[in-house]
Amino acid sequence: MTGRSELDRFLRTDPRDVGCAQAMELLHIYAELAAGGGSVEERYPGVAAHLASCGPCGEDFEGLLTALRDEDKPGP
């Protein structure tokens, strides 16, 4: 049943979840590592758990990752 599994997924919490404050603090490091193909889930499991569960922080991560992939590393 799709509804039951969706509800279960929403209610399930991960004790490794670091919360928004720490995820936002590390987001630039995490995104740069992800953009370079690094294993972010292994290096920062608590941030990965948070981004999978928090819509706004996940959206910010996707935005930053998109920005990094689109840019050509300009200098001043």
Place this chain on the structure above:
Amino acid sequence: MPGLRALLVAERVLRAVRRRAGVRVNGLRWAHLGSIMVMVAGNSGVERIPAVAAGLDPASAEWLRVLADTGPRREAALARLHEMLLRIAQGEVRRRGPRLRLAGPELDDLAYQAAADALLAITGKLGQFRGESRFTTWAYKFVIFEVSGKIGRHFWRHPSVPFDAEDWDRLPGRFGFDPAQEAEWRDLLAALRRAVDEELTARQRRVFVAIVLNNVPLDTLVIEMAANRNAIYKTLFDARRKLRAALAANGYLDDDSPRRS
């Protein structure tokens, strides 16, 4: 004409800074960025991080050096940084646009406001840059956060549903339950509603109702409840944990919470 729009945005930033800091705007000055004027922090704190700067990649070190400079070189760097932030902001509002009830001009204005406010934040926090990523990655984070915050504020000003409305008929659709199979999920959702009433604190209940039933964006609820994203998320996190435990204890969901590794 971006110059005029940026001027208007800069004036709005100045008003915002005055609201936050009182009548006086200490440590800030006007900077000319070509045809653009924005407020930037006069005391950036860059001078406090020479040891970190020594280990930076060359481009990041150059950013810090020119932003710590004075005169035309700094102003040129600020203009370049503003241009980059604006490009990122415009890309981000375009990326999010299809899911928002915002039209082109509103999105464009939001991007200009986000870029101006991000530049203000960045120049005020240069001393906090520790070189753990490229400077531009760190800077882009600020403009992404500004876009999020301004979208949240937009929906706070223009809510589609009252924050405290309680229409429980929305719940099945929220999780994709099939109306044709109501007999299979009716008891589960009735148990969920009981758990919401009996297990949650008043604050947890309010957050659950707003976000789950009324689909209020979390960043909008942050403004409504005068809180921060972390506090609202933690409240919802605790509510989710309580509700799942209650449903599992009564046999509606499997009791297989992930263990700490």
